[in-house]
Amino acid sequence: MSVLLDVQDLQTRFQVRKGYVYAVNGVSFQLDQGDTLAVVGESGCGKSVTMLSLVRLLPPAASIENGQVLLRGEDLLQLNLRQLRDVRGGEIGMIFQDPMTSLNPFINIGTQMAEPLIYHRGMSKSEALARSAELLGMVGIPDGEARLREYPHQFSGGMRQRVMIAMSMSCEPAVLIADEPTTALDVTIQAQIVELVKELRDRSGVAVIWITHDLSVVAGIADRVIVMYAGYIVEEAPVDALFEDPRHPYTVGLMGALPSLAGETGTRLTTIGGSPPDLVDLPDFCPFHPRCPYAIDRCRKENPMLEPVIDASDGGHRAACWVDIREVELEAGAAAGSV
Amino acid sequence: MTTQEITPTDDFGIAEASRTNLWKDAFARLAANKLAVIGIIPIVLLFFIAIFGPYLTPYDFLAQDFTARLAAPSSEHWLGTDELGRDVFSRILYGARTAVAVGLVSTAISLIVGLIMGSLAGYLGGRVDMLVVWLTDMTRSMPALLLAIVINLTLKVPLEAWMEQMYLATKNGFFRQTMWVDLVLVFGALALIQWPGYARLIRGQILSIRSRNYVLAARALGMPTGRILTRYVIPNAMGPLIVAVSAGLGGAMVLESAFSFLGVGVQLPIPSWGKMISDGLRMWQTHPYLLAGPAVMMAIITVSFAWLGDGLNDALNPRQWGG
Numbered sequence: 001m002s003v004l005l006d007v008q009d010l011q012t013r014f015q016v017r018k019g020y021v022y023a024v025n026g027v028s029f030q031l032d033q034g035d036t037l038a039v040v041g042e043s044g045c046g047k048s049v050t051m052l053s054l055v056r057l058l059p060p061a062a063s064i065e066n067g068q069v070l071l072r073g074e075d076l077l078q079l080n081l082r083q084l085r086d087v088r089g090g091e092i093g094m095i096f097q098d099p100m101t102s103l104n105p106f107i108n109i110g111t112q113m114a115e116p117l118i119y120h121r122g123m124s125k126s127e128a129l130a131r132s133a134e135l136l137g138m139v140g141i142p143d144g145e146a147r148l149r150e151y152p153h154q155f156s157g158g159m160r161q162r163v164m165i166a167m168s169m170s171c172e173p174a175v176l177i178a179d180e181p182t183t184a185l186d187v188t189i190q191a192q193i194v195e196l197v198k199e200l201r202d203r204s205g206v207a208v209i210w211i212t213h214d215l216s217v218v219a220g221i222a223d224r225v226i227v228m229y230a231g232y233i234v235e236e237a238p239v240d241a242l243f244e245d246p247r248h249p250y251t252v253g254l255m256g257a258l259p260s261l262a263g264e265t266g267t268r269l270t271t272i273g274g275s276p277p278d279l280v281d282l283p284d285f286c287p288f289h290p291r292c293p294y295a296i297d298r299c300r301k302e303n304p305m306l307e308p309v310i311d312a313s314d315g316g317h318r319a320a321c322w323v324d325i326r327e328v329e330l331e332a333g334a335a336a337g338s339v
Numbered sequence: 340m341t342t343q344e345i346t347p348t349d350d351f352g353i354a355e356a357s358r359t360n361l362w363k364d365a366f367a368r369l370a371a372n373k374l375a376v377i378g379i380i381p382i383v384l385l386f387f388i389a390i391f392g393p394y395l396t397p398y399d400f401l402a403q404d405f406t407a408r409l410a411a412p413s414s415e416h417w418l419g420t421d422e423l424g425r426d427v428f429s430r431i432l433y434g435a436r437t438a439v440a441v442g443l444v445s446t447a448i449s450l451i452v453g454l455i456m457g458s459l460a461g462y463l464g465g466r467v468d469m470l471v472v473w474l475t476d477m478t479r480s481m482p483a484l485l486l487a488i489v490i491n492l493t494l495k496v497p498l499e500a501w502m503e504q505m506y507l508a509t510k511n512g513f514f515r516q517t518m519w520v521d522l523v524l525v526f527g528a529l530a531l532i533q534w535p536g537y538a539r540l541i542r543g544q545i546l547s548i549r550s551r552n553y554v555l556a557a558r559a560l561g562m563p564t565g566r567i568l569t570r571y572v573i574p575n576a577m578g579p580l581i582v583a584v585s586a587g588l589g590g591a592m593v594l595e596s597a598f599s600f601l602g603v604g605v606q607l608p609i610p611s612w613g614k615m616i617s618d619g620l621r622m623w624q625t626h627p628y629l630l631a632g633p634a635v636m637m638a639i640i641t642v643s644f645a646w647l648g649d650g651l652n653d654a655l656n657p658r659q660w661g662g
């Protein structure tokens with residue numbers, strides 16, 4: 001498999017009244033053609049900002065301070081706005097968390113879906129509409145031609161997310177970034193959306209970056225997983241290695257917080273005490289230490305780098321932790337996940 | 340092509356009953372609003388009179404009948420005649436023309452200026468935004484009538500002199516009609532007074548709309564800025580803008596009357612309600628009908644625009660659009 005997307009040492013921060021918020025702090029990862037990468041972590045850990053940085057869709061207060069985003073070897077951070085627009089939607093499609101507000105309420109579905117096809121593919125309006133009707137069929141919305149004339153408020157949340165998926169895939173991008181696309185949806189519909197993306201991926205060969213704070217989704221869809229905390233990647237591994245042999249206490253905590261298969265929401269992640277830090281200073285300590293049951297003195301003085309783990313079952317398994325958690329017997333009740 | 344296993348089960352039928360256009364929904368809501376509908380009638384009538392008034396008037400607005408000066412209302416002169424024996428009813432009908440022309444033209448100018456300035460400020464942000472905000476604050480801090488007087492005092496004489504020169508140079512009779520100077524000054528003053536309101540409205544709309552998810556989604560699809568503005572931002576700002584324009588039209592007409600009242604409006608011979616009111620005021624105790632006609636018209640139109648504006652506000656409020 002060849003590397004499609006190679007992100008190197010990405011750093012993004014926000015200018016705020018009293019200095020900076022360090023949202024992304026040296027994130028590096030690779031995405032192979034046709035692969036699916038899951039990005040997990042609690043809310044506020046920098047997942048969205050990382051992805052928005054790739055195509056520079058950041059709010060005005062944000063700036064990318066360092067890094068490279070190589071798509072087939074070409075650095076997206078060096079492109080001018082015109083070139084970047086061709087990448088957005090054309091090479092990298094995105095879908096977002098809230099399908100209820102992701103469609104323009106004033107324009108009918110057909111016109112909205114036709115826009116990128118006209119713009120990126122140079123289709124005529126009627127060609128674009130015909131293609132849009134087809135795309136609706138592909139994402140499981142029958143009767144496409146009639147539905148194209150409807151407005152977003154005539155679609156349910158799940159339907160709107162299907163429309164968003166159809167739009168983001170319409171110009172056959174090489175990468176689809178899905179930023180918590182199911183978080184706002186009912187559980188049964190979540191599963192349908194996951195199935196839909198898998199199905200489209202397998203058919204088109206698009207590489208997928210699937211952002212979620214829900215590890216239970218990851219096992220079914222991802223080849224590899226990145227765990228983010230406080231703007232850092234704290235663990236990265238093939239999906240099996242991550243589930244069988246997690247090495248970062250935060251990952252263990254997330255797993256301890258796996259919701260039951262019945263899908264009770266609201267229970268996830270609540271078993272790690274505390275919450276992610278404000279990112280107002282770059283830490284010279286492990287950002288997880290205030291919540292970490294394994295923490296040692298060194299954790300409070302030095303921030304660990306992301307490095308290959310010892311005795312890895314897979315070469316691509318890396319973690320950022322001073323402690324080999326396999327060697328530590330935690331006292332009863334102190335295990336990560338029940339602090 | 341479509342696979343069976345992903346056939347969705349979630350609600351297809353949502354809002355099935357209302358498969359109509361959003362604008363139609365808004366129109367239905369407007370039609371259900373009694374005050375708005377009552378307000379529309381005089382406004383439609385006003386525009387009708389403005390267009391066809393000259394064909395409806397029993398007398399020419401300039402026709403002076405010295406035998407019937409200051410005549411009381413009668414079957415001949417429905418609303419009486421003024422000091423010069425001109426038919427008041429005819430002049431009111433012509434005054435509608437002035438009111439509508441002033442309202443439309445000054446609103447159009449201030450809207451265009453406001454749209455450009457507001458869009459630049461909202462979309463570019465930074466220094467441009469600060470400059471536009473400062474300009475609008477400056478303009479809005481000056482009293483409207485004072486502004487009109489200052490403009491009139493400083494520009495009227497040079498403009499008239501320029502017109503005279505142009506006439507001498509071209510021998511084109513157009514340049515002898517000094518009423519155009521009046522109109523330009525009135526339009527200019529009204530536009531100057533009104534553009535900041537539109538600019539601030541547009542700026543606010545852009546700031547709020549551009550942070551919405553569908554704009555992010557459109558940008559993520561590579562849509563260029565211009566297209567996002569015309570397809571996403573402007574249509575979404577349309578509701579508040581229509582409301583503001585409705586209020587602005589009424590406001591411009593009232594302001595023009597105030598200008599005329601102060602002697603910096605459209606000068607005779609073009610009839611203007613404001614001018615008629617100020618003339619009528621001098622004799623209101625002896626000849627109240629001179630004041631009553633234009634004043635009542637002005638009041639009806641003002642109230643009508645206010646009601647229509649309220650109705651539009653409710654009908655176009657996007658929060659009710661379920662989107």
Ligand SMILES: Nc1ncnc2c1ncn2[C@@H]1O[C@H](COP(=O)(O)OP(=O)(O)O)[C@@H](O)[C@H]1O
Pocket residue numbers: 014016021022023041042043044045046047048049050059061278279
């Ligand atoms: N507009 C903004 N201004 C300041 N800080 C921001 C802004 N947007 C996001 N952040 C900060 O960036 C960090 C990462 O946010 P985000 O990437 O959205 O997290 P996630 O997607 O993992 O939930 C958060 O700590 C958040 O406070």
Ligand code: SF4
Pocket residue numbers: 248249250286287288289290292293294295296299304320321322323
């Ligand atoms: S470095 Fe220390 S504090 Fe950080 S995760 Fe590892 S053990 Fe915990």
Ligand SMILES: [Mg+2]
Pocket residue numbers: 044047048049179180
């Ligand atoms: Mg996010």
